[in-house]
Amino acid sequence: MSFRAALSAFRPTPESIPPPNVNLTLPVPAGLPVHIHPLNPLEFLLRGAQIYPDKLAIAHPDVPYPSFYTYAVWAQRVQNFAYGLIQAGIRPGDRVAVIAPNSPMIADAMQGAIGARAILTTVNTRLTKAEVDYILEHSGSKLIFVDHEYADLVKGAKVPVIVCSDTGRAGDAYEEFLSAGRRSSRERGWQGLEMDADENAPSCLNYTSGTTGRPKGVLTTLRGTYLAAIANAFEAQMNKESTYLWILPMFHAAGWTYPWSVTFSFSTQITLRTVDNTLIWKHMLHSAVTHYCGAPTVQIGIVNHPHAKQLTRPVRAIIAGAAPTAHLLSELEKLNILPVHVYGLTETYGPFTRNYPQDAWQSLSAAERARLSARQGHAFATSAPLRVVHPLADLPPGTAPGTLLDVPKDGKTVGEIVARGNITMLGYFKDQAATDHAFEGGYFHSGDLAVWSADGSVAIQDRSKDIIISGGENASSLAIEQELSSHPDVLEVSVVAREHPKWGERPMAFVLLHAASAKKWAGKHAEFAADLKRHARGRLPGFATPEWVAVVKELPKTSTGKILKTSLRKRAALAKL
Amino acid sequence: MSFRAALSAFRPTPESIPPPNVNLTLPVPAGLPVHIHPLNPLEFLLRGAQIYPDKLAIAHPDVPYPSFYTYAVWAQRVQNFAYGLIQAGIRPGDRVAVIAPNSPMIADAMQGAIGARAILTTVNTRLTKAEVDYILEHSGSKLIFVDHEYADLVKGAKVPVIVCSDTGRAGDAYEEFLSAGRRSSRERGWQGLEMDADENAPSCLNYTSGTTGRPKGVLTTLRGTYLAAIANAFEAQMNKESTYLWILPMFHAAGWTYPWSVTFSFSTQITLRTVDNTLIWKHMLHSAVTHYCGAPTVQIGIVNHPHAKQLTRPVRAIIAGAAPTAHLLSELEKLNILPVHVYGLTETYGPFTRNYPQDAWQSLSAAERARLSARQGHAFATSAPLRVVHPLADLPPGTAPGTLLDVPKDGKTVGEIVARGNITMLGYFKDQAATDHAFEGGYFHSGDLAVWSADGSVAIQDRSKDIIISGGENASSLAIEQELSSHPDVLEVSVVAREHPKWGERPMAFVLLHAASAKKWAGKHAEFAADLKRHARGRLPGFATPEWVAVVKELPKTSTGKILKTSLRKRAALAKL
Known part of the structure; x- marks a missing residue:
């Protein structure tokens, strides 16, 4: 079924439907000069709802209960979200946490928290319970939204938790929250909300997924989000004809501000709960996708998928x-x-x-x-x-x-x-x-x-910390990886320092082979290592040529897809070679 | 000769050539928090010079001495302009006037004044000497840049005047000014200039070309210019591949902020001294133009030109x-x-x-x-x-x-x-x-x-003031014009109120006919009037149907191309009908 057909077939909850003649503007804070209004990224969504009310804003197709929202309906749901927060006692500056994969709820939260002037704390779904506990505690979040799949991560939480079953249907606790928000607004609409007079007020609280130490909470501002989102939309050349595919998790640095690049440019967004290359290719080929974000490791998965084929339109x-x-x-x-x-x-x-x-x-x-x-x-x-x-x-x-x-x-x-x-x-x-x-x-x-x-x-x-000091020379692990990845059998490679009795440190390469190559070199990893070193010698100075090569079945990664070099360094130190 | 060939053949003055390894950043004002930098539209040009130094920034081809500047060279000239102002004693907040058609000088001034934190007063070249005198006096401009063609407009000025011969060559007083600016900088470069710490500081002083009363001086800010320029670039979908043709005069409301939309998007700009439809079509057909701005009256001239033909790329x-x-x-x-x-x-x-x-x-x-x-x-x-x-x-x-x-x-x-x-x-x-x-x-x-x-x-x-109160009803002259312009013989039409003994006011239409239609109706204007009224009656309420129709050879216009309804009202009052 096409998105257009799915959109007309889908029935949002009654409280998602905006009243007629809704005023889609946030009240101007008092006391500002005529020539200034505070930069506020929520305004982009309100413009979308005003100018292209019936345009598909969010498609969430690949779940048991798919949902589809136009800009007008989505804006109403975002307004309901804001009123829901206020009704729950959230005051300006309070933190509110959301733990969810890419889905309408987290998309709502990105916009709706601004409506209530709350600070949104997005939590990585791939963290351990202890890490999540730390972030919830450190952020002082007063309310938690969690996707049903991750409800265990917040068991025993000391603040109210709203579990979203990702259905978009009545009976879902998240929908009840939105509907109650709508009722509590008594149809004051956007005019009953407040725009922050200070554009430098905090907007999001994004915890780093540092490979070492405690995560740190990065505070962003409304002004920064507004200007970063515009820059991203411009650099990616997004416009009303664009369809953005959410592969990057929205919980990762607030989705790189793309939640607001999408509304700034009136684009359609498709939310994917997981990085599933079959689904990615389905949408690339059949859903008019024009843009997506991802780390190289994600891109490697995409280009090597069996469904990969040349696209008729550029993405x-x-x-x-x-x-x-x-x-x-x-x-x-x-x-x-x-x-x-x-x-x-x-x-x-x-x-x-x-x-x-x-x-x-x-x-x-x-x-x-x-x-x-x-x-x-x-x-x-x-x-x-x-x-x-x-x-x-x-x-x-x-x-x-x-x-x-x-x-x-x-x-x-x-x-x-x-x-x-x-x-x-x-x-x-x-x-x-x-x-x-x-x-x-x-x-x-x-x-x-x-x-x-x-x-x-x-x-x-x-x-x-990733520089390798080999024989007194600084060897860049990145530069070495660049060269090794040009070997035809290498799918992905990561290089770390390993202690060396003579040179202090020497590079060690951890290599993931292409499926076909893995068969070819099965039982012959020493031969492959020799071949890779030969390949490297013509391209790298001696001190940067890997001393050791380990063929692995997978590379350890952080929850956001970065290769965990700390873990590889430990393996390198322990490896018998 | 192609622009590419012209660019390599053209030799800018030695002082236009930047030194090697120039630092293309404005110093950050002291005392600001790390998360804020003042919005400043000059930064776009500096990015252009940094990222695309050799890209054609300005083409000025249709003059006795054509000139062509890359982004790197243009930025150096802008820097020279700023130092020239400082050397001339211009302090932050001082006004500097420029009277010029579209040409490199006024393009430089738009950017260079910001470098010296001066307020740029652009003066309409089509004003009378008395009007120019008033603006120079009212703005308190301390220095005047004038294009040679308009030098008479500033005769007897009480402040220094720099006459630009629009040659881009040594010996031109404007080039001497730039070269002296470069020398005075003693190669301190951008680092010797100051960025305004206050993004709400005034940027331009644009006098209105009101159809009645004294012109008023509109002050814009750096922040406003920055944000308006981005909006214009986005709405027009400009990018590095764009070529913007200057038909709109830059002196008109600071060129609608397009001087900075162009640099924001790394576009090429072509400066046309006059609205010459032959030149416009030359560039539309042969210079890869992608964008231009203009009032409908300008567009009418463009579509009706004999060289008009369907473009292979959209503009x-x-x-x-x-x-x-x-x-x-x-x-x-x-x-x-x-x-x-x-x-x-x-x-x-x-x-x-x-x-x-x-x-x-x-x-x-x-x-x-x-x-x-x-x-x-x-x-x-x-x-x-x-x-x-x-x-x-x-x-x-x-x-x-x-x-x-x-x-x-x-x-x-x-x-x-x-x-x-x-x-x-x-x-x-x-x-x-x-x-x-x-x-x-x-x-x-x-x-x-x-x-x-x-x-x-x-x-x-x-x-x-253009509403026509006809028989107690409000008739919109604009709505009447829209309907009359659908008559096949009408090229352009303007409607004003004329006193009427019974109805108070009634609409009078001044009509310019297509060339072929003018022949057809020659000597038969009364018949044409009857035909036009018949056309109108099916489309407009009785009180809005024009009572009188005058066929004219041209419509009076302001210096910025707006139809002068005040003048038409006077003619209507005096007309014998």
């Missing part, structure tokens, strides 16, 4: 989390998937830089083009420019503390990427010490080590 | 100033020119609303579709929502002064369009009384009378 893949390899870029392009390589962190609202392809690259070799495309590029239009500075620990003696010295733009000197301005977080929640540390010298310190080219483009070499 | 025409007629819309579409109908005033940075076409319109008749397309629509994404309110003069007795009461969204009740927020001016320069009056009730009063539809779309009926 833009926004890639972040690590640099795409040359091999991946060319595989994507073969399928008519146009890569938009971006970079960022939870602290920068997700992406805040982009690799801007140049016309002149067309005349270069595929390898050279891929090398240039893998750079993290330049800051977005609505960000302040980034800098690459000498790591604070490495400053010459006598330098004033917190001094930021740019590294030369020589494409060689390694420094740390620092950022500031409208697409940099407000700070870490309840952690002034960590905030002060991260903001030393008036810039946010990313922890990512990069070189800066004469053209202003940055290229990440590694997280500071 | 977006951003239309404002009056609603396009059904006939015009269909003529544009035949040529593959896609109309984007926007509306605004100098006080709203030019456009701040847009007609958002709906998929459902496809199934309507051409006439009905045109009627819907002629509505002014909804406010831009970065504007606050607009309202239509009962005119303050018409409020029920006892209502508190300044109360704004929305008219019902019935598509019938006429009210005034009011606006506020980030795309509304800071105020009128040195005219607190006019500012207070315009901002009564906390909204800017546009003076445009409109109806509000249930879908939130506004449709202008008239400027308040």
Whole structure:
């Protein structure tokens, strides 16, 4: 059934239907001059409901009870959500948690929390119960929305919990919450809500999924969300004809602000509960998908799926989390998937830089083009420019503390990427010490080590802790991975440091083989290792050639799909080789 | 010669060439928190110079001395401009005037004034000397840039004048100014300039070309310009592949903020000194133009030009100033020119609303579709929502002064369009009384009378002074013009009120005929009048049918292409009929 047919067949709850002649504006806060109104990303949805009320806003097709909402209906549900929060006693600035895969509930929460001026804490569904407990406790969330599949994660919670069965039908506790919100509003509508007069008020509280230590709570602002969302919509060239496929979890850095890029551009969004490549290809081929976001590891799964075939319309893949390899870029392009390589962190609202392809690259070799495309590029239009500075620990003696010295733009000197301005977080929640540390010298310190080219483009070499000091030389694990991934049998590879009696450290590669290659090399891993090292020697300096190669069945990953190098380092240390 | 060839052949002055490894960032003002940087539209140009240094930024081809600048070179010239201002003693907040047609100088000034934190006063080249004197005096401009063709307009000026010969070559006084600016900078570059810490600081001073009374000086802000420019780039779907043709004068409401939409989107701009339809068609057909702005009267000239032919690539025409007629819309579409109908005033940075076409319109008749397309629509994404309110003069007795009461969204009740927020001016320069009056009730009063539809779309009926009170009924001159323009012989038409002994007022139509039609009706204007009235009677109520019809050879227009209804009213009053 087409989405159009499904939309007309689906009956939202009666409380989801807006009253006639609804006023789709938020009241202007009193006391502001005529020439200013506070930047507020919820306004994008209200415009969508006003201008394209009958356009499909959310399609949630691949579940036992599919649901489909137009912009007008969705806006009403978001309003109900806001009133539901207020009725539950949520006050401006209070935290509200949501634990859910991509689904209408979390999409509602992204918008609705702003309506009630609450701070939304999205919790990663892949965390352990202890981690979830910590985040709920640390955030001081007063109300929890949880998807039925993850209800166990909040068992014993000390605050009210609303379990959503993801049905969109009456009888679902989440629908009851929305309907009660509508009733409590007594049809005051948007006019009964308040817009924050301070555009720098906190908007979301996004916990990092750091590979080490406690997660930190990143506070974003309304202004930052507004400007980051516009930048993302512009960089991805989204418009009313776009269909955005939610592969990236919305709980990951508030979905990189795409929940508001989608409403800014009046796009349709399709919510996928899991990264299921069969479903992804179904929608790529049959649901007019034009955009999706994902880390390279997600993209690898997509290009290698048996249903993969060249798309008749171009699809833009926004890639972040690590640099795409040359091999991946060319595989994507073969399928008519146009890569938009971006970079960022939870602290920068997700992406805040982009690799801007140049016309002149067309005349270069595929390898050279891929090398240039893998750079993290330049800051977005609505960000302040980034800098690459000498790591604070490495400053010459006598330098004033917190001094930021740019590294030369020589494409060689390694420094740390620092950022500031409208697409940099407000700070870490309840952690002034960590905030002060991260903001030393008036810039946010990313922890990512990069070189800066004469053209202003940055290229990440590694997280500071991922650099391999081999024979006194700094070897970038990322650069090694880039080269190893060009070996035809390699599907995915991760490289970490391992202690070496002579050289201090030497690189160790963990390799996942293509299915066919795994058969070919079965029982012959030593031969494969030799072959891979031969491949590497022609491409890398000696100190960067992997000393050890382990063929593995899977690579350990964080809940957001990043390879867990800490875990690989432990395995490397214990491995008998 | 192609632009690419022309660009490589052209030699900018030595001082236009940036030094190697230039730092293309403005210093961050001290004292701001890490999560905020002031919105500043000059940053877009600096990004262009950083990311696409060799891309053609400005082509100025149709002059005795053509010039062509890449983004890198243009940015250096803009920097030189800023230093030139500082060297000339211009301090932050000082006014600087520019009197020029579309040309590199005025494009430089739009950006360069921000670099020196000066307020740019653009002066309409079509004004009389007395009007120019008034603006120069009222603005208190301390320095004047004037294009050689308009040097007479500033004869006897009491402040320094720089005459630009529009050559881009050494020996041109303007080039000397830029070169001296570069020398005075002593290569401190962008780092020697200051970014305004206050994003609400004034940016431009744009004088209205009101049809009555003294021009008023509209102050815009950096924040407003930044957000309006992004909205315009988004609504027009501009990107790196776009080429913007300057038909709209840049001196008109600061070119509707397109000078910064172009840099935001890394587009190429072509500067045309005059509205020359032969040149326009040359560039439409051969210079890869993708976008231009213009009032309907300009569009009429374009579609009726002998060189007009269907374009192989779509061109977006951003239309404002009056609603396009059904006939015009269909003529544009035949040529593959896609109309984007926007509306605004100098006080709203030019456009701040847009007609958002709906998929459902496809199934309507051409006439009905045109009627819907002629509505002014909804406010831009970065504007606050607009309202239509009962005119303050018409409020029920006892209502508190300044109360704004929305008219019902019935598509019938006429009210005034009011606006506020980030795309509304800071105020009128040195005219607190006019500012207070315009901002009564906390909204800017546009003076445009409109109806509000249930879908939130506004449709202008008239400027308040253009309404015709015929037999006690309010007849919209605009609605009458829309209907008369559907007569096959009518090229352009304007309708005004004329006194009538019985009905108070009755409509009088001034008609410009198509060239072929003028021959057909030569010597038979009375017959044509009868024919037009017959045409009108089926389409308009009796009180709105024109009582008188005058066939004219041209319609009087303001310097910005608006039809001068004041002048037509005078002619109507004097006409013997």
